[in-house]
Amino acid sequence: MKWLLLASLVLAGLVPLQPAFATGDSSPDSARQWLDSMSVALQTLNYDGTFVYLHGGKLEAMRIVHQASPGGEKERLIALTGSAREVLRDDKVVTCIMPDNKSVMVGQSRPRQPFPDVPEDLDSLSPYYQLRDVGEDRVAGVMARVIAIAPRDKYRYGYRFWIDTTNFMLLKFELNDVDGTAIEQVMFTGLKVGDRIPAASLEPSLTGEGYNWFRQESGGENPAVNPVQSTWTVALLPAGFKMTDSQRRRVRQGGEHAEHMVFTDGLATVSVYVEKMMANDTEFTGLSNMGAMNAYGTVLGDYQVTVVGEVPAATVQSVARSVSKR
């Protein structure tokens, strides 16, 4: 059982792996090629895998099933521990089934961008991130290439990917803070790649019958082309963040239309939602999080401001506090 102990300690970050540095190219270009190949693999291969997700002192087991066909992609994510939450996603909708509060949320899925969407012009990212091909390492006996994207400041997170050297599948993923400390980890413990996916594997195990259903409004055909001029403005953003989207839509059940602004530095994305509060709404003020996804709420007059992003808490807090009416 010793291997298991070791695997878990590594997963917990107690035993840092010292990947055998490969003699290969360690330039950003090489790192980028690996990431591109991984993106393609994640989108074009059929796979069915079990993984563990480690965050904030909790370990959860989950299963992911992914099918790629000419008709598009289909995915299903299922919690194996705890409440049997489930997410189904295809090219049109994303459905989240949450038995713990008996609710089903149906959102509109958006076209895929390969991750990470490393811009052609690497120089535009380089002031904020360092891209590196770290070398080779083993994950569960499989040879993997380790690619790191390290943030250069504390306003964004870093990422580390372990990519299967034979089929470019992602075997392990780590999200780190600027010091390199792991905040979140995902590691496959079993993965079958390339097999045909039985239709039943992509069916939800819960019908959602008797649940409270909520469908998010679609935001129009191509909002990016015709963005809504927001009546709100954000004064402080970390360097490199630019607005990529702005629109109005009803996001939450029973809520008013919210103004939604999206900012990205090319890797990290921050959403700002401003929504008029209803009489019976509870104010959300302060910080909350879901894994490494942080959220900060503040109230401006009758409006609830919520900033959400896979960025450090200080970033969402600072952005939220700088929102004001134009």
Added chain:
Amino acid sequence: MKEKLHEQLSALVDDELVAAEQALLVRQLGTDPALRERLARYQIISDALQNHLPPRVDAGFHKSIQAALQEESAVHVEAPRFAGLFKPVAGLAVAASVAVVAVLSLQSIRNEPSSAPAMASAPVAQDYLRADIRPLPVSSPQAPQSLDAYLVNHNEYAVNRGMLPYVRLVGHEMNVDAKE
């Protein structure tokens, strides 16, 4: 007390709990649904770590373990029989304790959300440096349920990582420990 119980559970999953303690623990499992839930959880995580999960863990999996345990505890089963019962479910003797070690150690890493990372070495907008970034209060307010809706919506706008952002939604058991 709870910690001791959890350690025992973990040892049980590892098949390393001494017989005398096993009998006691089994009795306790018979009366404590939260403990049974936790046992099922340890079991699945251990199986996952060892890649011994069946291709499909159906929703009744926890329930069947619980039912079996209830039945067993009702007849005050002898400890060795318990181990016998457990093995077919587990497939193998497993090391839940390892998972627990992993959990505890990460917790110690993570419990300093505001430990200030080194200051930015990259050029940062001057106005941003003036932003009022203070350590956050330890106790965060309970997020309203509507936050889920924002998170799902945001996931689709985030530079796409496929299902990974949803891993958080699925794996986020906000109240699991609070209930106990």
